[in-house]
Amino acid sequence: MFLEVDQVSIRYPRTPTPAVDAVSLQLQPGQLGVLLGPSGSGKTSLLRAIAGLEQAQSGSIRLDGRVLDGHGMRIPAEERRIGMVFQDFALFPHLDIAANVGFGLRGMARAQRAAVVDQMLALVGLPDAHKKFPHQLSGGQQQRIALARALAPQPRLLLLDEPFSSLDVELRERLAHDVRDILKRTHTTALMVTHDQMEAFAVGDVVGVMKQARLEQWDTPYSLYHRPATRFVADFIGHGVLMEGRLQQPRQDGVFEVETAAGRLRSMTMSGKDPDYHGYSEYLDNQPRQSHQLHQDEVPENPPGAHPAVIDILLRADDVMHDDASPFKAQVLRKSFRGAEFLYTLELENGQQLLSLVPSHHDHDIGEWIGIRLDVRHLVTFPASHRTQNLDADV
Numbered sequence: 001m002f003l004e005v006d007q008v009s010i011r012y013p014r015t016p017t018p019a020v021d022a023v024s025l026q027l028q029p030g031q032l033g034v035l036l037g038p039s040g041s042g043k044t045s046l047l048r049a050i051a052g053l054e055q056a057q058s059g060s061i062r063l064d065g066r067v068l069d070g071h072g073m074r075i076p077a078e079e080r081r082i083g084m085v086f087q088d089f090a091l092f093p094h095l096d097i098a099a100n101v102g103f104g105l106r107g108m109a110r111a112q113r114a115a116v117v118d119q120m121l122a123l124v125g126l127p128d129a130h131k132k133f134p135h136q137l138s139g140g141q142q143q144r145i146a147l148a149r150a151l152a153p154q155p156r157l158l159l160l161d162e163p164f165s166s167l168d169v170e171l172r173e174r175l176a177h178d179v180r181d182i183l184k185r186t187h188t189t190a191l192m193v194t195h196d197q198m199e200a201f202a203v204g205d206v207v208g209v210m211k212q213a214r215l216e217q218w219d220t221p222y223s224l225y226h227r228p229a230t231r232f233v234a235d236f237i238g239h240g241v242l243m244e245g246r247l248q249q250p251r252q253d254g255v256f257e258v259e260t261a262a263g264r265l266r267s268m269t270m271s272g273k274d275p276d277y278h279g280y281s282e283y284l285d286n287q288p289r290q291s292h293q294l295h296q297d298e299v300p301e302n303p304p305g306a307h308p309a310v311i312d313i314l315l316r317a318d319d320v321m322h323d324d325a326s327p328f329k330a331q332v333l334r335k336s337f338r339g340a341e342f343l344y345t346l347e348l349e350n351g352q353q354l355l356s357l358v359p360s361h362h363d364h365d366i367g368e369w370i371g372i373r374l375d376v377r378h379l380v381t382f383p384a385s386h387r388t389q390n391l392d393a394d395v
């Protein structure tokens with residue numbers, strides 16, 4: 001591992017609870033990590049501790065095998081060779097772009113420094129910006145320069161704190177993809193903080209979700225979406241709802257069925273050799289009856305003795321298909337146009353709300369009843385809460 005954060009806790013003076021509580025995460029060389037989470041969950045504090053701007057009260061931080069913080073050691077920030085990019089660009093307004101990018105290269109011979117500046121400006125797609133001043137550049141261009149400046153001294157690790165948050169939405173997404181591309185081309189190991197899930201997915205090889213000082217999950221974007229470890233992660237990532245299901249007594253062959261208000265799902269645990277896949281779920285009530293693979297940890301591990309047991313099933317907007325032929329009907333409560341698709345908020349007869357992504361040529365009116373079919377490829381379940389929950393009530 002290149003970056004190893006091990007059980008790090010950070011507590012500010014005169015505060016009752018830690019800002020970061022026993023957080024562990026790792027990055028391989030060249031890997032891009034992203035910390036995602038609501039305001040105040042501790043993302044910036046952790047980044048600052050890695051940079052050396054805050055001290056970890058317990059735990060340790062290592063970079064390339066060397067302890068930066070912990071075990072009674074503390075390397076000062078300026079000796080860590082860690083670069084930072086902040087949301088407010090922080091370029092020097094009175095220096096031209098070449099001087100801004102070359103700022104961290106003082107001590108390098110003039111010609112060499114000029115060559116690195118040229119190389120960095122080309123890397124961020126602004127090869128002719130040398131003589132301009134920051135105020136002559138757009139927000140997106142300034143942030144590219146901030147990135148060039150941070151990369152010029154070849155930091156061992158780059159930290160980015162909400163680097164796109166002061167840019168407009170369209171630019172953010174484009175710049176996020178560009179930044180990932182630039183960091184990959186330079187084999188930079190980086191850790192970025194953001195509030196924005198789309199940005200996290202656009203940049204991160206691995207993404208962590210923080211909640212109240214704790215890291216709830218540190219995983220690939222795919223796993224965070226399809227295999228959320230906690231209800232909070234299920235809620236924070238993507239659109240979805242939790243729907244109550246009644247788990248029937250497993251049959252002798254290990255198959256069990258879950259009855260829901262929108263149809264019945266079938267699951268089967270298998271002791272197959274493939275460590276990843278242990279079963280499948282099959283939607284029983286509609287054609288086509290495809291079988292889908294199901295991860296074992298998505299099946300309730302010990303189906304409770306009392307059956308039918310009540311569980312909550314995560315249904316993503318892309319698990320709920322519109323199908324005129326289906327016997328299961330839901331009423332359109334809200335819809336939001338997204339270009340290629342509508343995100344429909346639907347309600348079943350029993351009051352259960354669902355979200356459904358539907359190609360936008362299926363333009364149904366509010367109040368209309370439409371057929372739906374579940375297409376659950378990854379059955380994610382949680383022990384039932386006291387009430388069913390709509391994870392995205394405000395869409």
Ligand SMILES: Nc1ncnc2c1ncn2[C@@H]1O[C@H](COP(=O)(O)OP(=O)(O)OP(=O)(O)O)[C@@H](O)[C@H]1O
Nearest residue numbers: 012013015019037038039040041042043044045046
């Ligand atoms: N210098 C400080 N002194 C005291 N408390 C602080 C200090 N900096 C942050 N905190 C507190 O620590 C907690 C975590 O803050 P932090 O800024 O790390 O969260 P964050 O997830 O980065 O939030 P945001 O997304 O809003 O930047 C918050 O409760 C915050 O109020």
